[in-house]
Amino acid sequence: MGAAILGISTAVFAPVTGPATAGPLYPVPDPDPFYASPADIAEKSPGEVLAARVMPPLAIFPATTVTLVKFRSTNSQGLPIAATSTVLTPPGRSPGGPLLSYQHIINGLGPRCAVSRVLYTADPTLQVREAVALNAVLARGWSVALPDHLGPTFAYGAARLGGQITLDGIRAVRAAGLGLHESRIAMAGYSGGGMATAWAAALAPRYAPELEIAGAAAGGVPANLVRMLQALDTNPHPAFGLVMAAGIGLEREYPDRFPISDSMNARGLVTRGAVANGCTNEILTAGAGRSVAEYAQSMSLVDDPEARAVVEENSLELFDGVPNMPVFEWHSASDPLIPVDSIVRTNRRYCDAGVPLHAERTLSPEHMSAAVLGIPSVLIWLEGRFRGDPAPSNC
Template identity: 50%
Template sequence: MATRFRSVAARLVCLAVMVVGIGGVPSAAAAPVYPVGEADGFYAAPGDLADYAAGDVVRSRQVAAAGFPGVAWQLLYRSVNSAGVPVAAVTTVLVPAGGGNRPLVSYQPFVNSLGVRCAPSHSLFDGTMQEAPALNLLLARGWAVAVPDHLGPTSAYGAARLGGTLTLDGIRAVQRFAPAGLAASPVGMAGYSGGGMATGFAAALAPKYAPELPIVGAAQGGVPVNLATLARDVGSTPNQLFGLGFAAAVGLEREYPDRVRLEPRLNPAGLALRDRIANACATEIIDAGANRRLSDVFTGGALDDDPATAQVLRENSIQDFDGVPRVPVYQWHGTDDVVSPQAVRDVTGRYCRAGTPVRLDMIPGADHGAAMLAGAPRALDYLADRFAGRPAPSTC
């Protein structure tokens, strides 16, 4: 299992490879390419969605908890996208047998896909979420687990701030869903890499967006805290995982269609790649884009060419977001990670100066995959201590 988790984590290092090439002047014909819609009517937003409050449950269903103990539900709830427009989102909640108001962990998977069929609400149960068996470690502690589809209804891969918002509203939904018995549960959040981005944004957004939530701590690892930095670090040469970065650009265009436009800057190969992966999951994306580089799909240009695109990247980079978590944070990162360790240190320093207790573990010699494996057990113990009310450690 460790080898498989390492393989999955290694796929995440190129989250922003291709975003250095997005931008330029939109043309009238340019438009985002969205995924094929969800065929299951459960996911459909009702016409009166705007009448619901953020985090309200629109509909629910019990699902077979294959591979997990206890009972599972899926909740459709009201949230908002990056433009403040109401959207319907889904979270899956797993509750082991026993009494109510047990600790609740919102776990944000490292979803790196563009097809809605790849969302956690599907992949948890169809065998395609490779880290899914590890959720049993949380359930074995007696914790309930919520797993939001934090890329949203258009699978906007790369839109990290959206992921934070959907995570917080997903927690609200779970606590408002009476059958789960979690209304008074203390809440922890956890995620690695892309899931760490959603977790980190949720922690930083919570003081203003969801101050009522009883969040006691967040554990986030391998977080790309600056998309532009990551793009510069890994985007200029052929890369086996090039497709993942390109997919992040497609996802950002979906979430910011008035500010990010790919089509005016894509050459024929780039247009073909975009269309090929528009509904793809991670493995398909990796295969389609393997060993390409910027010049293979773009006609030229860089991040700073387009101020609107540069602003979108800043808005989705934790390092540039001025919000600060008001709950204890456990952050872990490999010293040999291509995802900038120094940027993580800088964010931690800012949080420390603001008074947030942060324990930062820099794991010597670890790359992106190795760091995940080394830090995950510590993250679980860290959340267990927060649930137990123990004082939060700090390396500030």
């Protein structure tokens, strides 16, 4: 990419020259020991099942069995981590019936934001956010895996990590004794969940080449974090809290390469502490209408290649990998949150590489409504992949 794309305000992701004063602020540990990493995790293989637990039934998914699976995955430093995925098994599922790995939107920095936790929250608005679509899937007899794809430190913004956890989650769910070892597999997700889905598709040939995945449906994908930060610059934004959360998450995943806390002023550090375990509402409220300029010690444009490289490494448009499966991609006609042209360029690169890709642009001028508008087409496309039909392409 050109220098114009890479020349972003390093107040966002480059440390101020001087001694470190803050360091990463990690989330509180989950109080449930089930989520803890075992002492021998380094001896396990990626995707290996570490534990499984049958969970209480959920009224929002009638007669559906719920199983929480813990497995070994890998973080961005190549180190072993424990991750989790919640499996929904519909009543009367046929042996070998389809398995959909669905990556939820997780805008959060703490354990209570995990899908496995949100499903059992007392807040019904969180609980039913995507229940309608999931019930439509379960009614088709498909099992659904819902990975906690931000990992144990809730590294929001670490997109590549989400792809790895998604793939290891599929490995684990198939091996967990749930009758899914011969199931045809597909993946789907929107926005942050779409980012984890799209990264899983792009990483699959290298990270999990043994998995035969019938297709990946990814919508509203933040395909280029570099350009998103460039568009934000130092201007106030109603969703600035999500940008700050992504900086906190990336620092957790890359503490030596992305020390953003050292660039924060006193106000920034206070806000960081306030959202360090927050979920969507707290994060959006804390950052609504704020800007980089309010929280940074310096607006210096000093070029920090390591910090910039972290953002590039988590930008799908800049990744040279290509999916080895059909792809369905959908996005809004114009999106105030993500650069649509980065999605289009990524689609074009996939088409040039021979990927069967069907892209759909909804009429929505807004980010989240496009998710709903795309659901009917996504379900039809997924049904075709599970049947083994030839994948459509409008390249």
